[in-house]
Amino acid sequence: MADPTVAPLLVAGGTVLDADGSRRADVRIGGDGRIAEVGPDLDADGAQVLDATGCLVAPGLVDLHTHLRQPGKEEAETIETGSRCAALGGYTAVVAMPNTTPTMDSAAVIREVQELGRAALCAVVPSGAITVGRAGEQLSPMAELAELGVTIFTDDGTGVQDDRLMRRALEYASGLGVTLAQHCEVTSLSEGSCMHEGEWSSRLGLPGQPAEAEELMVMRDIALARLTGARVHLQHLSTAGSVALVRAAKAEGLPVTAEATTHHFTLTDACVASYDPVFKVHPPLRTDADVAAVRSGLADGTIDAIATDHAPHTTEEKERPFDAAPPGMLGLETALALALTELTGPDADPRLDVAEVLALLSWRPAAIAGIDDRHGGPVVPGRPANLCVVDADATWTVDRERTASRSRNTPYAGRTLRGRVRHTIYEGTPTVIDGDATR
Amino acid sequence: MRHLLGIDDLGRDGIDEVMALTDSFVEVSRRAIPKVPTLRGRTVAWLFYEDSTRTRLSFETAARRLSADTMNFSVGSSSVKKGESLRDTAQTIQAMGVDAIVVRHASAGVPWQLTRWLDCSVVNAGDGWHEHPTQALLDCYTLRHHLGSLEGRHIAIVGDVKHSRVAGSDVRAFAALGAKVTLVAPPTLLPASLAGWPVEVSHDLDAVLPEADVAYVLRMQLERQHEALVPSLREYTRTYGLTVDRARRLRPDALVMHPGPMNRGIEIAAEVAESSQAVIREQVSNGVAVRMAVLFLLLGSGRPDAHATADPVPTEVPLHG
Numbered sequence: 100m101a102d103p104t105v106a107p108l109l110v111a112g113g114t115v116l117d118a119d120g121s122r123r124a125d126v127r128i129g130g131d132g133r134i135a136e137v138g139p140d141l142d143a144d145g146a147q148v149l150d151a152t153g154c155l156v157a158p159g160l161v162d163l164h165t166h167l168r169q170p171g172k173e174e175a176e177t178i179e180t181g182s183r184c185a186a187l188g189g190y191t192a193v194v195a196m197p198n199t200t201p202t203m204d205s206a207a208v209i210r211e212v213q214e215l216g217r218a219a220l221c222a223v224v225p226s227g228a229i230t231v232g233r234a235g236e237q238l239s240p241m242a243e244l245a246e247l248g249v250t251i252f253t254d255d256g257t258g259v260q261d262d263r264l265m266r267r268a269l270e271y272a273s274g275l276g277v278t279l280a281q282h283c284e285v286t287s288l289s290e291g292s293c294m295h296e297g298e299w300s301s302r303l304g305l306p307g308q309p310a311e312a313e314e315l316m317v318m319r320d321i322a323l324a325r326l327t328g329a330r331v332h333l334q335h336l337s338t339a340g341s342v343a344l345v346r347a348a349k350a351e352g353l354p355v356t357a358e359a360t361t362h363h364f365t366l367t368d369a370c371v372a373s374y375d376p377v378f379k380v381h382p383p384l385r386t387d388a389d390v391a392a393v394r395s396g397l398a399d400g401t402i403d404a405i406a407t408d409h410a411p412h413t414t415e416e417k418e419r420p421f422d423a424a425p426p427g428m429l430g431l432e433t434a435l436a437l438a439l440t441e442l443t444g445p446d447a448d449p450r451l452d453v454a455e456v457l458a459l460l461s462w463r464p465a466a467i468a469g470i471d472d473r474h475g476g477p478v479v480p481g482r483p484a485n486l487c488v489v490d491a492d493a494t495w496t497v498d499r500e501r502t503a504s505r506s507r508n509t510p511y512a513g514r515t516l517r518g519r520v521r522h523t524i525y526e527g528t529p530t531v532i533d534g535d536a537t538r
Numbered sequence: 539m540r541h542l543l544g545i546d547d548l549g550r551d552g553i554d555e556v557m558a559l560t561d562s563f564v565e566v567s568r569r570a571i572p573k574v575p576t577l578r579g580r581t582v583a584w585l586f587y588e589d590s591t592r593t594r595l596s597f598e599t600a601a602r603r604l605s606a607d608t609m610n611f612s613v614g615s616s617s618v619k620k621g622e623s624l625r626d627t628a629q630t631i632q633a634m635g636v637d638a639i640v641v642r643h644a645s646a647g648v649p650w651q652l653t654r655w656l657d658c659s660v661v662n663a664g665d666g667w668h669e670h671p672t673q674a675l676l677d678c679y680t681l682r683h684h685l686g687s688l689e690g691r692h693i694a695i696v697g698d699v700k701h702s703r704v705a706g707s708d709v710r711a712f713a714a715l716g717a718k719v720t721l722v723a724p725p726t727l728l729p730a731s732l733a734g735w736p737v738e739v740s741h742d743l744d745a746v747l748p749e750a751d752v753a754y755v756l757r758m759q760l761e762r763q764h765e766a767l768v769p770s771l772r773e774y775t776r777t778y779g780l781t782v783d784r785a786r787r788l789r790p791d792a793l794v795m796h797p798g799p800m801n802r803g804i805e806i807a808a809e810v811a812e813s814s815q816a817v818i819r820e821q822v823s824n825g826v827a828v829r830m831a832v833l834f835l836l837l838g839s840g841r842p843d844a845h846a847t848a849d850p851v852p853t854e855v856p857l858h859g
């Protein structure tokens with residue numbers, strides 16, 4: 100929570116863009132951290148002015164899939180450093196994955212994360228584990244965690260393997276009004292693998308996992324959504340087959356939502372040819388055809404949200420042999436720019452407009468996370484002032500050493516991207532001004 | 539050439555160059571005192587994360603015959619066991635004044651990773667399921683000795699191609715030299731995709747053998763039956779083993795090869811391995827000369843600062859650079 104009173108702000112000269120469309124308007128933020136007034140040419144009236152000339156003023160971004168590593172892996176990231184990455188990337192809320200040490204499967208750990216999150220530069224929304232210790236055997240105390248405000252449960256890092264347990268989890272969760280999110284991976288098909296199975300894994304002599312390791316679980320969970328009527332959110336979908344399955348499930352009217360990560364529509368398994376573990380992720384980078392399918396899924400609404408799967412790892416861990424290095428890459432600081440560069444650029448196919456990209460990064464994930472009362476909503480008076488101000492045309496080059504993360508595992512170092520976060524405002528307080536974090 | 543990581547680093551010309559050098563070193567190996575001062579003052583270190591006595595001994599013999607100093611870094615030692623990183627270990631060895639590191643690792647790609655952190659030469663002595671380039675070079679050398687050119691020759695590679703770094707490098711090398719390669723294995727022992735591989739595939743060894751100039755038999759990892767990649771070793775031998783009966787289908791002038799160590803009675807019958815068609819022992823002895831050629835190519839040429847060049851290089855050895 101922000102202070103009950105914050106210094107009044109005026110975001111001046113920008114174009115407001117939200118789910119209702121775009122209009123030229125200034126935004127005044129009151130001392131209560133809420134939007135006070137939206138309209139052209141507002142007076143500063145003593146408020147701190149943030150220049151937004153030439154920029155879009157949009158609802159803050161929401162990440163459905165962030166690994167903050169705290170508690171347990173503070174050498175790789177903390178809630179503080181991760182939330183700084185988020186703010187720099189335009190985010191005002193991130194859903195923290197529960198695969199911490201200990202797991203977020205108890206009230207005590209959820210409270211610890213919430214407590215640390217109070218001092219963060221964005222809203223830290225803890226997700227709960229579906230099963231105790233993410234071991235896939237026994238349901239976590241979902242009702243108790245839901246009372247603490249947990250709205251999303253996932254065993255991310257692994258999928259729930261047992262069919263019957265997953266059915267029970269869906270039924271139980273639907274009674275609580277919370278969403279189950281699934282990391283889709285059938286481990287009996289993926290065990291021992293470190294990349295996508297195909298032309299490149301064969302050429303590189305690395306053990307691969309077939310696309311079907313993901314698709315079989317997507318298929319099963321869609322069937323279970325049909326059986327139970329419960330809502331299921333499919334995380335970081337990476338294959339053409341998965342996209343097709345979700346498209347069919349939505350056509351059938353099933354309560355299924357899905358996300359894709361920035362790296363699954365910008366990188367392919369050919370990147371692994373360098374044997375640099377910075378390209379190792381779960382699910383693995385796939386083929387050109389999969390990337391194309393993910394992009395069309397983003398364009399036609401099959402995929403509801405772009406997630407980062409921000410997964411910091413220390414340099415030492417990422418200098419292991421490829422098959423032994425942990426999976427994951429940084430994502431919060433580059434997601435918006437990657438999406439704008441790759442999905443709205445002149446060569447993009449299909450080509451999205453900026454509003455569609457923001458829908459994927461802000462209001463749709465906010466709704467999936469169940470936090471759309473505070474995040475991702477329209478920029479109108481009375482709403483909490485969670486905003487990002489984006490210069491959609493500015494270009495910048497990713498510098499590995501300039502990340503706010505404790506880790507350095509970005510595969511995009513040296514890439515020039517279009518779209519730069521200028522300011523981020525979280526509950527009425529600027530967390531980023533002119534591209535720099537305020538604390 | 540700075541490193542030898544994979545066969546593609548060499549290409550056809552590079553392979554030819556190694557072959558030509560190997561001829562000279564085979565001659566050296568036949569001398570009463572099979573030693574030349576070529577790499578005196580040079581130090582070669584072994585970094586074997588995976589046991590392989592024969593490959594290590596072969597490299598070590600090659601280095602000694604070139605008068606290089608050798609350093610054996612035992613991975614069983616404390617620092618690695620204590621979790622020292624690959625990078626730290628390699629950089630520590632380099633800091634001791636090493637000119638080349640010969641590395642074997644169970645993970646594919648490790649030699650490539652090392653080159654990002656090291657200034658010295660890196661030689662891949664086998665990485666995971668990926669490549670084992672010096673084995674392929676000694677195989678090419680052995681084949682050339684018997685067949686002259688590999689151009690248009692038909693080589694059947696039989697067995698567990700998927701998990702075989704030898705096959706990985708052999709396919710690349712044989713194809714580069716113009717041979718036709720047929721992989722003969724059950725689908726469970728073939729790579730998931732053969733896109734871009736210049737090979738044909740057969741599941742019928744009996745049909746392939748009469749056509750083959752060479753039957754290259756791969757070692758069967760005995761644990762593959764537990765991974766359900768083959769129902770049993772008995773069935774594997776029945777369908778893909780080079781048994782005595784099956785070997786009769788080979789043309790009399792066809793060659794039998796194996797990278798060793800052999801599981802006699804499983805992928806190859808003892809009698810076949812000992813037959814006059816088998817050139818398996820020759821592969822081993824050529825291994826030393828080929829590795830001498832590789833070390834010479836990496837460390838002996840184009841480096842005028844070396845003590846080694848102050849000594850007379852044997853006239854049979856062509857000079858480079």
Ligand SMILES: [Zn+2]
Pocket residue numbers: 255256257282334335381382
């Ligand atoms: Zn995951």
